[in-house]
Amino acid sequence: MATAEIHPVGPGEFTRIAEMHNLMFRPSQNAGFFARRIAGKRNVLTLIAELEGKPVGFSCGYELRPTTYYSWLCGVLPDVRRMGIASQLMAAEQAWVVEQGYEMVRFECNNQARPMIHFAVRDGYDIVGIRWDTRSASNLVIFEKTLHPHE
Numbered sequence: 720m721a722t723a724e725i726h727p728v729g730p731g732e733f734t735r736i737a738e739m740h741n742l743m744f745r746p747s748q749n750a751g752f753f754a755r756r757i758a759g760k761r762n763v764l765t766l767i768a769e770l771e772g773k774p775v776g777f778s779c780g781y782e783l784r785p786t787t788y789y790s791w792l793c794g795v796l797p798d799v800r801r802m803g804i805a806s807q808l809m810a811a812e813q814a815w816v817v818e819q820g821y822e823m824v825r826f827e828c829n830n831q832a833r834p835m836i837h838f839a840v841r842d843g844y845d846i847v848g849i850r851w852d853t854r855s856a857s858n859l860v861i862f863e864k865t866l867h868p869h870e
Contacts, residue, residue, distance in 0.1 A: 720803040
């Protein structure tokens with residue numbers, strides 16, 4: 720397991736996040752994609768994970784409703800997966816979410832992303848539904864986890 724440095728970043732880092740995103744996901748996106756998605760959202764948190772000063776992962780989310788934080792997008796570069804970086808990003812995010820007073824975290828995951836589905840179940844998330852995503856033309860699995868202040 721590698722120990723990543725995880726720090727919050729602002730919109731000025733969206734270009735770096737877009738570069739990482741494009742190594743992990745399709746279709747490719749630019750910094751504007753991230754700026755548009757969070758425009759007008761409350762309590763936005765964007766984290767970057769670094770190993771030896773190099774960005775290797777990120778997460779981004781925002782308030783879905785007053786009691787629920789939506790973890791919108793998270794990813795780790797393929798060459799450093801299975802090193803615990805996603806777990807560290809999620810733990811940092813959840814610690815912040817608890818500090819902000821949220822009771823629950825929600826996220827959605829493509830049904831084909833089996834490693835993420837397994838991770839979510841291991842991390843205590845419940846499957847609460849599925850929805851059809853017209854953009855990707857596939858089912859998304861909806862996960863929620865109730866948080867406790869002393870986790």
